[in-house]
Amino acid sequence: MIDFELSPKIRATKNMVHMFAENAIRPIAREYDEKEHEKPWELFKMVQKVMGSMMGGGLGGGEAKEEKPEGGEKKPRETNLMTAVTVEEIFWGDAGIALSFPGGGLGGAAVQASGTPEQREKFLARFSGEEPCWGAMAITEPEAGSDTANIKTTAVLDGDEWVLNGEKIFVTSGKSALEDSKGFVVVWATVDRSAGRAGIKPFIVEHGTPGMQITKIEDKMGIRCSDTVSLSFMDCRIPKENILGSPEVMDKTKTEGFKKVMATFDATRPMVAAMAIGVGRAALDFIKEALAEQGVEIRYGISPNRMTVLEREIMQMEADLKAARLLTWRAVWMLDNGERNDLQASMAKAKAGAAVTRITQKAVELMGPLGYSRECMLEKWMRDSKINDIFEGTGQIQLLITARRLLDFGRDQLK
Amino acid sequence: MVSFELSDEQRMVQETVASFARDQMEPLMRESEESGAVPDEVIAKGWELGLLGGCIPEEYEGFGEGLSALTSVIALEELGSGDLAMALHLMSPTVLAYAVMDQGTEEQKKSYLPRFCGEEFTPAACALVEPRYDFCPSALTTTAEREYDEYVLNGRKCLVALARESDLMMAFAATQPGMGFAGVDAFIIPRDTKGVEIGEREKNMGVNALATYPVTFKDCRVPVSAKLGGEEGCDYLRLLSRCRLGLAALAVGMGKRAVQHSRDYARDRVAFGEPIGSRQAIAFMLAEMAIEVDATRLLTWEAAWRCDKGIDFCKEAALAKNYAADMAMMVGDRSVQIMGGHGYIRENPVELWFRNARGLAAFEGMVMV
Known part of the structure; x- marks a missing residue:
C-alpha cells in the first residue's frame, strides 16, 4: 500500500x-x-x-x-x-x-x-567507541574526478604488502580521519593500468601509515567546518589483507568487490540528496517565516495567472523541495526493500542537487540586501548547498546515468 | 510506514487501464483529434472498465466500495497516457458524480448516483472556468443569489465539456462574492433549465476531440434543493482540489508517454553516424523529462494519499497541479524538439501532446478523483 x-x-x-x-x-x-x-x-x-x-x-x-x-x-x-x-x-x-x-x-x-x-x-x-573517530574515502585525483577509470595512483604487491604511490585530492574528512582521530581512509588505486576500470581496487590505509601524508587542507566556498584534504602516497606500505574485494584483475567472476564499492553510491547518493534537502528546507523555512512576519500571505489555491512573482517562486521552491524529498524516499525505500535503485538514486540526487541550489539562490534573492548579508544565514546556505550538486557525482553525471538507463545505452554508446 | 508499493487492486486497475490506453485509445488518438470526436467504440469500451461505477457504493446501484483518490490518480495516469481528450470525455461524469458522493445530501445521492451505474456511458458537465483573462477559481464572477426557495444564477462559463451532450451539469457560482473559496457553491442543473444557454462548440488549441462549450446563465432559477450539500452547501476548495489531482494525474500519464516516445526515437534516429540519444544534448533532455514526470507523480500520489487519509490536501493538490502543468509543457516542448522537424508534423503524436499540455494550466474542474 x-x-x-x-x-x-x-x-x-x-x-x-x-x-x-x-x-x-x-x-x-x-x-x-x-x-x-x-x-x-x-x-x-x-x-x-x-x-x-x-x-x-x-x-x-x-x-x-x-x-x-x-x-x-x-x-x-x-x-x-x-x-x-x-x-x-x-x-x-x-x-x-x-x-x-x-x-x-x-x-x-x-x-x-x-x-x-x-x-x-x-x-x-x-x-x-568512546572517542570521536572518522573514516574517509580517497577517489579523486588532480586528473580524475568522475572519470574514475583514469585513476593513476598505483598499488603494487610486494611480498605481504601493497605499496601505494600517487596523489589524491578532495578527501572529505581526511584530516579528521588521519590526524584528529585513529581512523582510516579507503584509497582507490590501480593494480594494472592497462586493465582500465577492472584494475581499480579500494585499499584501506590506517592513520599514521608511513608514506602517507596530508599535503593540503582546502579553503572552500561553503561547508567550511568539514575538512577537505589532499593526500600524497610515497611508497606507502599496507598489509596485503587491506584490499577490499578480490585482488584479481580481468576475471569477470571476481569483480564483486569493485561492484560492491560502486554499489555504495546507490546508498550514498540519496543521502547526499537528503543533505541537500535539509539545507533547502532551512532556507525555505526561514524565508516563509520572514514573509509571515511581514504579513505576506502565500495564496496557494489561486490561478497561476493571478499569482505574484513572490508567490510563484515560493510555491515552486516548495514543490521542488517536496518532489526532491519524495524521489529520495523512493530511492531509499527501494534500497530497504532490496530492489535495484541506481536509476532512482541518480534521479533523486540530480533533482535534489539542482533544486536546492536554485532554492537557496532564490531565497537570497527574495530577501534582497538582507539575504546577501552575513548577518543572515541565507547566504551561508546558498554557499553550503552548492556542494550537493557536485560531490558524489555532479548533477551532470547523475543525468548521464539516468539517461543511460533510460536509453539502455552503455558507456560506449552514451559518453 | 512509508511505502511506494501499489496494492494488488491498484496494480490490477493500473494494468487494465494501461492496456485499454495502449490498445484502444492511442491508435485512434490522431483520428479523433482531427475529426473532433471521440470514437463511440472508445467510449463504450472505456465505460466497460467500470471506473466510475466501481467507486459508487451498492446502495446507489454501483458496485464499488467508495472512492479512493489514490486509486483514481493511478487510473487517470494510465488514461492520460492514452489520450487527454478521450480521457476527459470518458471521465466527464466524475465531477458531478464524485462531488455528490462526497458532499451531496442523501436525497441528492439517491437521485443522481444511480444514473452513472448503468451500462451506457452517461456524460455530465462541469461549468467552472470562466472566459476571462484574470479567471481564478477563488473569485468566480458567476453568481447565485438566493430568492426565497430558489437560487438565481447569472454569469458566463467556458470549457464546459459535453455541455450539450449531458442531461445534467454541475455549475459553480459565488453565493457570497468576495468571500474567496468559502463563498462558492455548486448547483446541479438540468440542461433544459430556463436561463441556461449553451453556445456554439468551442475551438481550442488542443484536445479537439473533446466537445467543449461556452455556457451562459441568464437569470437561471434553480430550487434550493439543487445546491450541493443542501442548506449548508459544500466544501468547494475540497472539490476543486480533487479535480486538480485528476488533472495532475492526466498530465503525468501524458508526460510518461511522451518520454517513452522520445526515448524510442532517440534510440532509433541516427544522425552523424550514431543515434541522437548518444549525444548528451538529447540524452540530458530525456533524463530531465523522466525525472520531472516521476517527481510529478510522487507529488500527486502524496496529495491523493493525504486526501484518502483525511488530512488537509488542498495546498498539496494545488502545488501538484501547477507543477504538473509546468512539467507537461516542458516535456511536451522537448518531445517536439527531440524529433526536430518531424515533431512539427501532425503525423506524429508529439505536436498534439505539446498543444494538449498547454491546456492543463488553464483547465480546472473537468475531472475528479
Whole structure:
C-alpha cells in the first residue's frame, strides 16, 4: 500500500534529531563557518557518546543492500529511510557541521558494503567507541574526478604488502580521519593500468601509515567546518589483507568487490540528496517565516495567472523541495526493500542537487540586501548547498546515468 | 510506514487501464483529434472498465466500495497516457458524480448516483472556468443569489465539456462574492433549465476531440434543493482540489508517454553516424523529462494519499497541479524538439501532446478523483 507516513520509530527519531539540530547545531553554525578548519569538539564528543551507536557507523554512510532471504516473507526494513530522514534534520541544522560529524563516512560505508567479516570487525568497531573517530574515502585525483577509470595512483604487491604511490585530492574528512582521530581512509588505486576500470581496487590505509601524508587542507566556498584534504602516497606500505574485494584483475567472476564499492553510491547518493534537502528546507523555512512576519500571505489555491512573482517562486521552491524529498524516499525505500535503485538514486540526487541550489539562490534573492548579508544565514546556505550538486557525482553525471538507463545505452554508446 | 508499493487492486486497475490506453485509445488518438470526436467504440469500451461505477457504493446501484483518490490518480495516469481528450470525455461524469458522493445530501445521492451505474456511458458537465483573462477559481464572477426557495444564477462559463451532450451539469457560482473559496457553491442543473444557454462548440488549441462549450446563465432559477450539500452547501476548495489531482494525474500519464516516445526515437534516429540519444544534448533532455514526470507523480500520489487519509490536501493538490502543468509543457516542448522537424508534423503524436499540455494550466474542474 502506498503510504507516506513515517513509522512511529522514525518519527520519534526525527523529532529528537530535529531538536538536537535546532538547539545544539544551528546556534554554532555561523561560528564554525567563520572559524574554518576548527572543529566543535564539545559537540562531537557529545555526539559520539549519545548518538554514536544510533547513527550506525556514521552519517552519509547509508547501508548496503541486504540480500533478499530466499523464500519466506520480506522483512520490512527502513534503515536507509531512517538515515535519510535523520540526515535531512541534521543538515537542516548545519551542513558543514553535520558533514564533519564523527563516523565512518564513505570509507566506513565501503568497508560495510564490501569488507570481509574480519575487515568489518577490525575497521568498523572504532566508530562506536568512546572517542570521536572518522573514516574517509580517497577517489579523486588532480586528473580524475568522475572519470574514475583514469585513476593513476598505483598499488603494487610486494611480498605481504601493497605499496601505494600517487596523489589524491578532495578527501572529505581526511584530516579528521588521519590526524584528529585513529581512523582510516579507503584509497582507490590501480593494480594494472592497462586493465582500465577492472584494475581499480579500494585499499584501506590506517592513520599514521608511513608514506602517507596530508599535503593540503582546502579553503572552500561553503561547508567550511568539514575538512577537505589532499593526500600524497610515497611508497606507502599496507598489509596485503587491506584490499577490499578480490585482488584479481580481468576475471569477470571476481569483480564483486569493485561492484560492491560502486554499489555504495546507490546508498550514498540519496543521502547526499537528503543533505541537500535539509539545507533547502532551512532556507525555505526561514524565508516563509520572514514573509509571515511581514504579513505576506502565500495564496496557494489561486490561478497561476493571478499569482505574484513572490508567490510563484515560493510555491515552486516548495514543490521542488517536496518532489526532491519524495524521489529520495523512493530511492531509499527501494534500497530497504532490496530492489535495484541506481536509476532512482541518480534521479533523486540530480533533482535534489539542482533544486536546492536554485532554492537557496532564490531565497537570497527574495530577501534582497538582507539575504546577501552575513548577518543572515541565507547566504551561508546558498554557499553550503552548492556542494550537493557536485560531490558524489555532479548533477551532470547523475543525468548521464539516468539517461543511460533510460536509453539502455552503455558507456560506449552514451559518453 | 512509508511505502511506494501499489496494492494488488491498484496494480490490477493500473494494468487494465494501461492496456485499454495502449490498445484502444492511442491508435485512434490522431483520428479523433482531427475529426473532433471521440470514437463511440472508445467510449463504450472505456465505460466497460467500470471506473466510475466501481467507486459508487451498492446502495446507489454501483458496485464499488467508495472512492479512493489514490486509486483514481493511478487510473487517470494510465488514461492520460492514452489520450487527454478521450480521457476527459470518458471521465466527464466524475465531477458531478464524485462531488455528490462526497458532499451531496442523501436525497441528492439517491437521485443522481444511480444514473452513472448503468451500462451506457452517461456524460455530465462541469461549468467552472470562466472566459476571462484574470479567471481564478477563488473569485468566480458567476453568481447565485438566493430568492426565497430558489437560487438565481447569472454569469458566463467556458470549457464546459459535453455541455450539450449531458442531461445534467454541475455549475459553480459565488453565493457570497468576495468571500474567496468559502463563498462558492455548486448547483446541479438540468440542461433544459430556463436561463441556461449553451453556445456554439468551442475551438481550442488542443484536445479537439473533446466537445467543449461556452455556457451562459441568464437569470437561471434553480430550487434550493439543487445546491450541493443542501442548506449548508459544500466544501468547494475540497472539490476543486480533487479535480486538480485528476488533472495532475492526466498530465503525468501524458508526460510518461511522451518520454517513452522520445526515448524510442532517440534510440532509433541516427544522425552523424550514431543515434541522437548518444549525444548528451538529447540524452540530458530525456533524463530531465523522466525525472520531472516521476517527481510529478510522487507529488500527486502524496496529495491523493493525504486526501484518502483525511488530512488537509488542498495546498498539496494545488502545488501538484501547477507543477504538473509546468512539467507537461516542458516535456511536451522537448518531445517536439527531440524529433526536430518531424515533431512539427501532425503525423506524429508529439505536436498534439505539446498543444494538449498547454491546456492543463488553464483547465480546472473537468475531472475528479
